[in-house]
Amino acid sequence: MNKIAVESDVRKERSSFVNGTNDREAYPKRWVAALVHTNCEKKVATKLEKLGIENYVAIQKEEHQWSDRKKKIDRIVIPMVVFVRLAKDEEDEFRRLPFIMKFITYPGAEELATPIPDEQIEQIQFLLKHSESPVTFSAHIEIGDAVRIVKGPLKGFIGHCCGMSNSEIAIHLALLGYATTHVPKDYIEKIIM
Structure with a gap:
């Protein structure tokens, strides 16, 4: 490259600075x-x-x-x-x-x-x-979230999360009052109601 081309590139680089950063930054x-x-x-x-x-x-x-x-x-x-x-x-x-x-x-x-x-x-x-064992991802579920059971004998049931432990979740059964059941976490999904 000749000297004029190099100076032109330097000018372009300087002129591309906006608020202290160039376009890439x-x-x-x-x-x-x-x-x-x-x-x-x-x-x-x-x-x-x-x-x-x-x-x-x-x-x-x-x-x-x-x-x-x-x-x-x-x-x-x-x-x-x-x-x-x-x-x-x-x-x-x-x-x-x-x-x-x-x-x-x-x-x-x-x-x-x-x-x-x-x-x-x-x-x-x-x-x-x-990891030597299967890795699974699950939705972040908090107490009060609406959830649907997607596996097992209660598949399709919709309730609200009312408690959690390491391997189970408690579901509030709206029609029956405050009853709970324990369902493995991978059996439920969070839903938006």
């Missing part, structure tokens, strides 16, 4: 969670890679035993979720992709997408890579 990339269609996580990740978009699907390798053989499979740990690393100004355009349903955000959040700290993504990756 003004919108740093951050992880966000995108909701995709069921069983499409790997396909979406492949499409995003072709578009040059950094992404991560929470997958854990598991060995399954059949009567005649063993096979290692990839199990999607967080169904319908693809983590994507985007700058805030890229989110609106990303949302328009036909295979992205929406961003996952906190209820009432004003931002288009709720950022996820890099450390949390790194912790998920480490946990899934090194």
Whole structure:
């Protein structure tokens, strides 16, 4: 490069500074969670890679035993979720992709997408890579939340969480008064009523 071209690049770099940052620093990339269609996580990740978009699907390798053989499979740990690393100004355009349903955000959040700290993504990756037992994720359920039982003999029942312990949850049965039953946490899902 000649001296004039170098000086021109330096001037462009200086002129791109706004409030002490340049364009790349003004919108740093951050992880966000995108909701995709069921069983499409790997396909979406492949499409995003072709578009040059950094992404991560929470997958854990598991060995399954059949009567005649063993096979290692990839199990999607967080169904319908693809983590994507985007700058805030890229989110609106990303949302328009036909295979992205929406961003996952906190209820009432004003931002288009709720950022996820890099450390949390790194912790998920480490946990899934090194855990010897299956890793499961469950919704954060608090006392008073409406819940639906999704497995077992009470499947379909709707109630309210009224207490928790390490392996069970108590459900308030509205029609019967304050009765409780214990249901394993992985048998329930939080619902919005």
